[in-house]
Amino acid sequence: KGRGVVAARTFNKNEFVVEYAGELIELSTAREREGKYNHSSAVGCYMYYFKYKNKNYCIDATAETGRLGRLVNHSRLKPNCSTKVVVVENVPRLILVANKTIKNNDEILYDYGDRSKESILAHPWLAL
Numbered sequence: 001k002g003r004g005v006v007a008a009r010t011f012n013k014n015e016f017v018v019e020y021a022g023e024l025i026e027l028s029t030a031r032e033r034e035g036k037y038n039h040s041s042a043v044g045c046y047m048y049y050f051k052y053k054n055k056n057y058c059i060d061a062t063a064e065t066g067r068l069g070r071l072v073n074h075s076r077l078k079p080n081c082s083t084k085v086v087v088v089e090n091v092p093r094l095i096l097v098a099n100k101t102i103k104n105n106d107e108i109l110y111d112y113g114d115r116s117k118e119s120i121l122a123h124p125w126l127a128l
């Protein structure tokens with residue numbers, strides 16, 4: 001999995017955990033960048049796609065910024081966080097919220113939500 005993020009304290013259900021911080025871009029820009037990034041399993045993917053007010057957006061967190069949200073790994077079967085869109089000064093932002101009690105030292109995990117056959121073939125861990 002490479003790097004990951006571990007809780008340094010307990011989080012209660014529904015508590016804010018971390019922001020998936022990065023650059024907010026439109027879908028067309030995201031598609032262009034995806035082509036350029038050529039994701040290898042060594043580099044990994046830091047693009048998160050979501051919909052807000054019927055429009056598709058992407059947060060591109062590829063840049064090594066030191067923000068922790070971009071380092072949170074995926075779990076489809078046992079996630080302890082869910083994604084939530086919050087709006088700050090009219091700009092949609094993505095946060096991770098605890099979907100159960102998270103104990104100190106638990107790894108923070110959320111479901112990347114990618115169910116496409118092609119993605120799962122290329123990255124079998126998306127099914128786990």
Ligand SMILES: C[S@@+](CC[C@H](N)C(=O)[O-])C[C@H]1O[C@@H](n2cnc3c(N)ncnc32)[C@H](O)[C@@H]1O
Nearest residue numbers: 001002003041044045046070071072073074125
């Ligand atoms: C958003 S980054 C997460 C941080 C990443 N582990 C790192 O070291 O920078 C997403 C990448 O982490 C890896 N990853 C995330 N969840 C994983 C999992 N459950 N099993 C294996 N690799 C995983 C994949 O390489 C994926 O493209």
